Structures are given as structure tokens and as C-alpha cells.
Amino acid sequence: MKDTKKRQDYLSWDEYFMAVALLSAERSKDPNTQVGACIASRQNKIVGVGYNGFPIGCSDDELPWNRQGAFLTTKYPYVCHAELNAVLNAISTDLTGCRIYVGLFPCNECTKVIIQSGIGEIIYLSDKYHETDQVKAAKRMLDLAGVSYRRFTPQRLDIALHFAVD
Ligand SMILES: Nc1ccn([C@H]2C[C@H](O)[C@@H](COP(=O)(O)O)O2)c(=O)n1
Numbered sequence: 001m002k003d004t005k006k007r008q009d010y011l012s013w014d015e016y017f018m019a020v021a022l023l024s025a026e027r028s029k030d031p032n033t034q035v036g037a038c039i040a041s042r043q044n045k046i047v048g049v050g051y052n053g054f055p056i057g058c059s060d061d062e063l064p065w066n067r068q069g070a071f072l073t074t075k076y077p078y079v080c081h082a083e084l085n086a087v088l089n090a091i092s093t094d095l096t097g098c099r100i101y102v103g104l105f106p107c108n109e110c111t112k113v114i115i116q117s118g119i120g121e122i123i124y125l126s127d128k129y130h131e132t133d134q135v136k137a138a139k140r141m142l143d144l145a146g147v148s149y150r151r152f153t154p155q156r157l158d159i160a161l162h163f164a165v166d
């Protein structure tokens, strides 16, 4: 009798953690850009997840999701970024050597948080704001601090989930 072989198309660690980041982004109420983040430990355990949203207690019905207009009438002064939430939601404040998987390259403010938390590597999907000063400043700090970053290279284009059983 032949031995049964293990499944071949299981998710890699990178695919798994990026998929968790993207699934978390589905919780975001931002109508324009939904970002999720997932922090993985050196032992490949998930230690924190987050997505972009307003702070706890700040109702989505009270604050604006506008992109344009006077600063205080836009979302920008109020929204917590996915990376910040993932770090704040983490089970430990010491994230030394952890990796953060994120749908969009971190801004300069989240980069400060990432560096200070001890996270050692950023794996991102999109760098659509690479020409902004925020992302340029972020990369400058990451290079100085020795925090590495790399773009996620998918080996598959999608992962399907089905809630229907049998
Ligand atoms: N690395 C990032 C970058 C942005 N965000 C959040 C902040 C906003 O909710 C949204 C960006 O909005 P847009 O200017 O594209 O309309 O994404 C984040 O969580 N992490």
C-alpha cells in the first residue's frame, strides 16, 4: 500500500500572515482604503492584528471619512492606522524580532511605532504612496534603524474562503 503524501498546496508562512492582514482589512470602514496588519513572532505565532479605524469610543457616525476638504473635516486627523492598532493590540509590548505583514507600506508615524516596538522586518503588499514624503521619511528611518522591508511576492493570486459547509 502506498503512503499518503502530505497536501502540497498549503499556505506558506508569508501567504498565511499576509492573508490574515488582508482579512483584517475587511473590518475597516474606510470607504477608500482598507488596510490590515498582522504581527508574527519568530516562532511564527500571530501576536497582534489590526486594521485602520477610528479610536475606541469615537463613533464612525460622528467622524468623517472624507479625503478632501479642511483638515478637521477629513479622516486624517482621527484614523488609527492598521500598523498602530496591530502593535497596540499585541499580546506583548516587546515585539523584538517580530515581523509585521501589512497591506500598504507604513507611513512615517507608524514607522516610528514599528521601530520603537522592536519589530525587525516589514512585509508589505502595496507601495502605492511611495512618492509621498511620509513614505520617503519612513524608508529613511527604517534604513537608519536597520529594520528591513520587502514586498510580498505572491505565489497565488487569491485564496477562497467558504462559509457554506458540505
Ligand atoms: N500604511 C498605512 C497607510 C494608510 N493607512 C490608512 C489610513 C487611512 O484610513 C487609509 C488611507 O486613506 P487614503 O488616503 O488612501 O484614502 O489607510 C493605514 O492604515 N496604513
Ligand SMILES: [Zn+2]
Residues within 6 Å of the ligand: 081, 082, 083, 106, 107, 108, 109, 110, 111
Ligand atoms: Zn501609519
